[in-house]
Amino acid sequence: MTEQAPLRLREDEACMEPAVTLEAFAGQTNAVAVRIEPGEDTRELLPHLDRLRRIDIAFPAFTDGRGYSAARILREAGFAGELRAVGDVLVDQIAYMRRCGFDAFDPDAPLDPKDVEAALNRFPQVYQSAADASTPIWSLRHQ
């Protein structure tokens, strides 16, 4: 585990509250940060999004892609707070995470900022719409 501060791609002040589990959140009305594990249903949070400042989505293994769907579902529901990818978060997955709506990363092992920069700017365009602001190629073609 590293003590490095999470990498944030947002301008607002970080919410430093510890994240509670989804189960704890259900019985706790004052929590502002919650942590979602891969097997949990993110949609349980949808009625409560307005009081959440940060949602941590756990990646126990980078090969487990459930967190990508969880993130996109939260953004589709209008969640505007911080979405943080936590755990086995590696530089080669970071661009896809960004596209699914993550805007903060708290990796187990520190990331090389140069590699992060390169990874986020590698592809000039995108082929599909997701949870980010990128305009898909199909839209560029028919503007």
Next chain:
Amino acid sequence: MYAYDQYDQAMVDARVAEFRDQCERRLAGKLTEDQFKPLRLMNGLYLQLHAYMLRVAIPYGTLNGGQMRVLADIAEKYDRGYGHFTTRQNIQYNWIKLEDAGDILADLAKVEMHAIQTSGNCIRNISSDHFAGAAADEVADPRPYAELLRQWSSFHPEFSYLPRKFKICVIASENDRAAMRLHDIGIRIVERDGELGAQFYVGGGMGRTPMIAPLIRDFVPLDQLVTYSEACLRVYNRYGRRDNKYKARIKILVHELGAEEYTRQVEEEFAHLLDQGVEPPLAELERIKGFFPDPAFDAADAEPDRSDPDFAVWLDHNTHAHKMPGHVSAIVSLKPVGGIPGDATDAQMRVLADLAEKYSFDELRIMHTQNVVLPHVSKADLYALWQALNEAGMGTPNADLMGDIIACPGLDYCSLANARSIPIAQRISERFAAKGKEAALGELKLKISGCINACGHHHAGHIGILGVDRKGTENYQLLLGGSEAEDTSLAKITGPGFDEHGIVDAVETAADVYLRERTEGERFLDTYRRIGMAPFKEALYD
């Protein structure tokens, strides 16, 4: 054929640069092998028994002469002078060096080709009917829909770390020449009341638990194709099993939930996604369709001269009806007697490129049966074409006959295999050729896998062979009654397995039962379905 615009080209070029960077970080120790593995797999690079294998995508099996020449150049420059066409209409090279992979991808990118998502737990290359745009029985050319989905699925941010690999197939005919219902998603373009739409079959597959995909939606409007696919994938990504690699394919999820419950969840997700703006406009589909016009056929309809008897045999077996009078689709066999199914040398690939340019409007198709199609050949050119193919060792008149065997690479190459497949295919092909029985047997689809992962489609063979390891020696089980066509069925095991010589005899015994029992016009499969397993078992084991 589809042609890249500046966007497509920039994406493929960026991918080459990304992969070069990943290789460098691997070599510098910044990436562990475990971290690097899914990345190289998503660029088509497997580690096999003896070397790296590179699988190159041939989207929906369509390519032109120039592209085929580059495939030949890669075989010559980076491999041992040959390539291997696969059951998912791709090509793979078996003797690749990791340090060459970036250069190969760069060579491919120059002719609008790539190896993106040809492996890994992501959406793989989209397959289709090898007679697409040529067959008389289609409601539309399925390839524009496949291309639309190719772009949607390329670098998909949500669906690149799925529970397991994901294969999509698109056809547009009642006749299934692409094993559509044995895919994770099988899409059939259909016409209802003058409107085109898509049937979605979800949860088919082979492997160790073969399943035929159930129909989950009979009509998805064309302007919701991407959205519906997205809903199917999202439910799978969220709920597909990740605890056991062998239960991780979508077929297991659909089976465990039941098709009805899976469908309910997809429909719910679909209703939600309809408001999310993920669907390209119909204008994009129209743009893509513009790349698939009919070639400028000339209308002459002269029947070829059948006076050369060898040519007549080839005509009868290796040509397929075309929608345009005066034309056929010609099947180029990559199954010479005793050969390795699906292998082509660099020289043969160059011949195919020349012949495509000369006789087939510069188009080639790869078949899931590991052969090649020249889709649009004028009947007047057939004799010259056949002579040229013969000269290059590609004129074997055996399409859909016993010698037209599908075989996986098996223990000769593959680190997963339990038994060799290729030598079994070679011995069977030689046996039946020597006895001259092949023509008498007619359509008989033989498929061989060297392990239960079923890359050789043994579940879908009229006759299937499955290689297993039995106390350290190779043993071969015999299966009967499978079909990958519109009458999809799964083959059943006859009984105890055979050794590598015994399996060749067993196939001949099964063929003899058919010859004895068949009635007029019956194929092997029809006879098996009528008389059942018992007579075959009796001949094999009593």
